[in-house]
Amino acid sequence: MDHYRVYGNPIEQSKSPTIHQAFAKQTQQEICYEKELVQLQQFSEVVSQFIKQGGKGANVTAPFKEQAYKLCDHLSERAQLSGAVNTLSFNNGAIFGDNTDGVGLVQDLLSNQVVLRNSRILLLGAGGAAKGVVSSLLAQKPDLLIIANRTQAKAQFIVDQYPEENIQSSLYNEVAKYHFDLIINATSAGLTGDSLPIPNQAITTNTVCYDMVYGKQLTPFLVHSKALGAKKVIDGLGMLVSQAAESFAIWRGIKPSTQEIMKQLRAELQ
Numbered sequence: 001m002d003h004y005r006v007y008g009n010p011i012e013q014s015k016s017p018t019i020h021q022a023f024a025k026q027t028q029q030e031i032c033y034e035k036e037l038v039q040l041q042q043f044s045e046v047v048s049q050f051i052k053q054g055g056k057g058a059n060v061t062a063p064f065k066e067q068a069y070k071l072c073d074h075l076s077e078r079a080q081l082s083g084a085v086n087t088l089s090f091n092n093g094a095i096f097g098d099n100t101d102g103v104g105l106v107q108d109l110l111s112n113q114v115v116l117r118n119s120r121i122l123l124l125g126a127g128g129a130a131k132g133v134v135s136s137l138l139a140q141k142p143d144l145l146i147i148a149n150r151t152q153a154k155a156q157f158i159v160d161q162y163p164e165e166n167i168q169s170s171l172y173n174e175v176a177k178y179h180f181d182l183i184i185n186a187t188s189a190g191l192t193g194d195s196l197p198i199p200n201q202a203i204t205t206n207t208v209c210y211d212m213v214y215g216k217q218l219t220p221f222l223v224h225s226k227a228l229g230a231k232k233v234i235d236g237l238g239m240l241v242s243q244a245a246e247s248f249a250i251w252r253g254i255k256p257s258t259q260e261i262m263k264q265l266r267a268e269l270q
């Protein structure tokens with residue numbers, strides 16, 4: 001039986017084992033997929049140990065995606081562009097890195113009928129999750145993509161990786177001068193209960209608000225957006241399931257359907 005892991009800190013809340021076991025059942029494959037809490041300084045050590053034990057691959061979540069990127073011998077083009085890796089594959093002692101967050105996000109937005117072409121998008125955050133989705137968002141040809149972060153230099157660093165002229169960085173308190181069709185929260189602020197300091201005027205009745213975080217209750221960002229009359233609010237459960245399906249396809253060569261597990265997880269969250 002092939003063994004896989006998901007690494008993060010924290011990791012207790014991770015649904016990835018449930019999702020991958022469901023994909024395995026659906027596609028009639030035998031795999032073992034487990035979550036593992038990794039201490040901040042021990043990521044590379046934990047990965048090497050798993051490779052020695054014959055592990056086949058791993059997902060990587062916050063805060064290790066940038067460390068995972070540095071660990072790889074080979075990178076997919078989208079991982080190279082994003083500087084962050086969420087999918088590791090181990091083959092003959094070599095580590096291959098890919099990033100399926102962007103394609104997962106775009107698939108989920110499109111399946112929620114969000115129009116991306118010619119749209120004006122605000123991406124909040126400049127950590128591993130934000131880096132991972134920029135190339136996929138740009139591939140949808142928006143009019144404008146603004147990346148805002150508490151530390152603007154980190155947002156500008158991402159912008160500098162791309163030759164496109166429709167991408168810019170900003171501070172949170174300066175985004176109100178634009179009108180956005182879509183605002184995506186890719187920060188971990190919701191996890192700590194902190195709300196984001198973006199001006200209320202940035203969210204109008206034409207704005208779809210998306211939070212990469214999901215949970216039993218709406219996240220603070222989505223509660224705030226709803227109260228301001230946002231056109232639609234969407235949490236990150238669909239992104240989670242779609243990025244997992246892409247990782248599964250990389251490892252197993254077969255793309256599972258996401259509908260059933262999506263329904264199951266949504267019901268569990270009610």
Ligand code: NDP
Nearest residue numbers: 062125126127128129150151187188189194212236239240
């Ligand atoms: P990182 O730790 O790499 O980055 C964290 C980001 O959040 C940084 O931009 C940081 O800003 C910002 N931030 C943290 N706290 C605050 C705060 N109080 N106020 C404002 N900004 C804050 O994490 P990731 O990028 O890997 O993950 C971000 C979130 O996205 C996580 O909650 C993760 O669970 C979620 N996620 C969901 C996925 C899904 O499939 N649904 C996939 C990937 C991620 P600064 O740089 O200034 O410190």
